[in-house]
Amino acid sequence: MAEITASLVKELRERTGAGMMDCKKALTEANGDIELAIENMRKSGAIKAAKKAGNVAADGVIKTKIDGNYGIILEVNCQTDFVAKDAGFQAFADKVLDAAVAGKITDVEVLKAQFEEERVALVAKIGENINIRRVAALEGDVLGSYQHGAAYRRSGCC
Structure with missing residues (x-):
């Protein structure tokens, strides 16, 4: 398992705009691979968007x-x-x-x-x-x- 450093988390935050804990979780799941973490976050974002689609946006x-x-x-x-x-x-x-x-x-x-x-x-x-x-x-x-x-x-x- 790759070490998740603060600089990796910072870079992912800058590239995605996601929260610190979300970035750390994505990097942990991707074993420190920043590109894979971004791809996983995109997939996760699509799932979140689908869940929110039914909410009234008034x-x-x-x-x-x-x-x-x-x-x-x-x-x-x-x-x-x-x-x-x-x-x-x-x-x-x-x-x-x-x-x-x-x-x-x-x-x-x-x-x-x-x-x-x-x-x-x-x-x-x-x-x-x-x-x-x-x-x-x-x-x-x-x-x-x-x-x-x-x-x-x-x-x-x-």
Whole structure:
């Protein structure tokens, strides 16, 4: 059995964002092999995400972004307002929003498929169900957006 050092645990934490004890457990199960530990954590994350899928995700954020004469409004849900304010959740929603604008994607199923692996990893890390719920686009010569609340603010204009 390989020795699990603090530096190995630290490296795994940096690469996965998982908690210290989860990293130590994964390294122990993988006999110190960091790549195998990451793979096992991914599989475990998929199982956790499947268990959380039935939980109601009624909180979350609505994000907007305008690029020239094209704009997207996106809703991403989670279970609690605490997670809605989490930097990792916000970054995930921003990444989905950026992809929707860049690809002019208005089909929520396309976005869900594109970001499923990242969503599963985030569910495993945060411990709550997360859903990309709705997306809509607007086109026009004059577009603007406003989002109330500084905690959720990220706008393509204003």
